[in-house]
Amino acid sequence: MEAQNQQKIEFKGRIISVQPRSNVWRYRLDNRTHSLTGYNLFLSGEVNGVVCDFSVAISEKQQQKHSFHIGDEIKGTAWTKKYPKLEYADYYRAGSFKKIIAATLQDIECVSPWTGEVPSLSVYEWRGCRMLDSRRWKSKCFTCKWACMANVAIEYNWGVSQKFRFESFCYGPKNCKLYSMGKPRAVPYKDCGSDYDCGWLDEICTERRGEDE
Numbered sequence: 001m002e003a004q005n006q007q008k009i010e011f012k013g014r015i016i017s018v019q020p021r022s023n024v025w026r027y028r029l030d031n032r033t034h035s036l037t038g039y040n041l042f043l044s045g046e047v048n049g050v051v052c053d054f055s056v057a058i059s060e061k062q063q064q065k066h067s068f069h070i071g072d073e074i075k076g077t078a079w080t081k082k083y084p085k086l087e088y089a090d091y092y093r094a095g096s097f098k099k100i101i102a103a104t105l106q107d108i109e110c111v112s113p114w115t116g117e118v119p120s121l122s123v124y125e126w127r128g129c130r131m132l133d134s135r136r137w138k139s140k141c142f143t144c145k146w147a148c149m150a151n152v153a154i155e156y157n158w159g160v161s162q163k164f165r166f167e168s169f170c171y172g173p174k175n176c177k178l179y180s181m182g183k184p185r186a187v188p189y190k191d192c193g194s195d196y197d198c199g200w201l202d203e204i205c206t207e208r209r210g211e212d213e
């Protein structure tokens with residue numbers, strides 16, 4: 001895979017969503033493994049003085065230290081991606097954080113989308129997730145702490161080559177009224193066409209939880 005030259009950037013902006021960040025490994029229909037690696041901050045603001053919406057990957061330790069949540073105005077530095085196909089967030093290796101304005105936390109836990117403080121990664125790991133329609137992720141679910149856009153690697157030719165893409169998932173209650181799985185997802189394998197993930201892996205991933213958890 002071709003590496004890109006990296007550049008350090010300075011950013012500032014208002015947080016519009018905080019979501020878990022994860023890597024997913026798929027192998028045909030036998031395996032879908034989720035590894036949580038931190039959080040993605042989605043911001044509306046400026047990168048190197050240019051107005052834009054953008055996302056920054058941060059570690060769990062950084063989230064624990066700063067308690068970022070929707071409405072905070074922050075600034076910091078980060079780097080452009082070395083391998084853009086592997087990372088959904090626009091920037092990573094973030095640091096030098098400063099909270100310019102801390103929003104008053106409104107822990108609204110009674111209706112979806114849930115915009116309260118994000119839990120630790122161990123909570124997401126315990127809960128497991130279901131596929132979430134990508135249009136729903138972009139719209140009604142975007143501010144929800146249970147929404148996730150994952151970096152996905154598909155084992156295409158075992159030990160030889162992988163394919164990469166991004167997929168949206170939901171760690172939220174199974175009975176959330178906003179939930180929509182979307183279309184089954186093709187999982188290709190060399191010389192064998194594609195199998196389709198139609199949802200039964202979701203049941204396995206979330207089997208510890210009841211409908212309203």
Ligand code: SF4
Binds near residue numbers: 112141170172180
């Ligand atoms: S479907 Fe999932 S991500 Fe969307 S609002 Fe409900 S719990 Fe949140």
